[in-house]
Amino acid sequence: MLSAHLIRNLRNASKLASVAGPNADRIVNVKWSDGKTGEFPLIWLRDTSPDAATYTISPAMTARNLTMLEFDVEQKARKLWIDGDGDSLKIEWDSGVLSTFPSEWLQMRNPSDQEARKRRRKVYLFPEETWGKEEIEKKLKRFSHEEFMKNDRVVHDFLEAVCIDGIAVLKGAPQGARGAIEAIGDRIGMIKRTHFGIVFEVSTKADASNMAYASNGGLPFHTDFPSLSHPPQLQMLHMLQSAEEGGNSLFVDGFHVAEQLRVENPEVFRILTTHSMEYIEEGYDIHEINGKEFRFDYDMCARHKVIRLNDEGKVNKIQFGNAMRSWFYDCEPNQVQNVYRAMKTFTDHCYQPRNVLKFRLEDGDTVLWANQRLLHTRDGFKNAPGKSRTLTGCYFDWDIVKSRVRHLRDKLELEQNQPSA
Ligand SMILES: C[N+](C)(C)CCCC(=O)O
Ligand SMILES: O=C(O)CCC(=O)C(=O)O
Ligand SMILES: [Fe+2]
Helix, strand or coil: CCCCCHHHHHHHCCCCCEECCCCCCCCEEEEECCCCCCEEEHHHHHHHHHCCCCCCECCCEECCCCCCCCCCCCEEEEEEEEEHCCEEEEECCCCCEEEEEEEEHHHHCCCCCCCHHHHHHHHHCCCCCCCCCHHHHCCCCEEHHHHHHCCHHHHHHHHHHHHHHHHHEECCCCCCCCCCHHHHHHHHHEECCCCCCCEEEEECCCCCCCCHHHHHCCCCCCCCCCCCCCCEEEEEEEEEEHHHCCCCCCEEHHHHHHHHHHHHCHHHHHHHCCCCCCEEEEEEEEEEEECCEEEEEEEEEECCEEECCCCCEEEEEECCCCEEECCCEEECHHHHHHHHHHHHHHHHHHCCCCCCEEECCCCCCCCEEEEEEEEEEEEEECCCCCCCCCCEEEEHHHHHHHHHHHHHHHHCCCCCCCCCH
């Protein structure tokens, strides 16, 4: 569904004035009464025609009925005309199918309108705004846990903040309430299960399966699970019992650090974006599933770059963790020293005070962040007598988180909502 706001804007816009073509490139040219124009590929108009023969649209599904196997990509139109006093474009196809395209439907999707294309790209929710310490301290968004649990708008705003800043905080769940992480997880959608279970507990334990469980010490900056080729994209931690002293949470925006290196140390940037590094994680974790203890043995191994770039050269993934880094470099021995220098410089940048966000999770606070973008850690801590610092945590993937944001934009009729079919 389209937001009332968007529909109003488009309705107010203008009427269709004329249609011409298709031309030799099979483009249909449309003009609106306010002078705007649109170039619509004929075959695209057939393929996306908003009619019941072309699409099945029900509350449970939006899907195209046409199959590519049977679809004639050279098909022609018998007749094209502007109908209803400029309200719609009508096309009668050779096959006999009749399509009706409302004026606002065409404006919204106009492939030759740069604004329409720009608006559509926002549907992927990739508006990352990278940050250093100063920026994030000003804009880090904190929401009330209680409001999050009962108000959909808060769920939307919280998750949207995570899309943009890569991190946001929920304050003040009922203290010591086990189950808070599951309840938040249910509000978001689906928790991503890993070899540490659905929900894990961070506390100092015997036979630790991870460095975070091994001592009250601090940890080095890391992303979780560099041992995986597809590590969870988001991580959440909820503080059940905070330490008496220390145990602060630290975050650094890996995308920001990567961009700094690109400018300030191009050789290090080159090595980290071209040389793959291997990570291993061998051991077992005992966790609970449906009230029963479950032992999972694993032998994880993955190889990837610390900084991964997409096809356009934009930084789109950070993965690094010193605890799981392996011994294998798969390069000539004389290159290894420089790989170490690069990892060292990357780490030094992560720790530079201009880059680090540090705060304390109080009992009942929760933080959700982008695990393939931010590196995180905690500093060492001292427990209050008879108490043990304890957090619970879980993971998510972007598809679920972003789906929730889009769904809420639709349900709450927010301005940013976009059409599906
Ligand atoms: C938080 N925990 C222990 C469930 C997983 C940590 C993964 C890592 O150290 O990379
Ligand atoms: O103890 C903490 O605050 C965080 C530990 C950690 O790195 C994790 O749970 O992934
Ligand atoms: Fe971690």
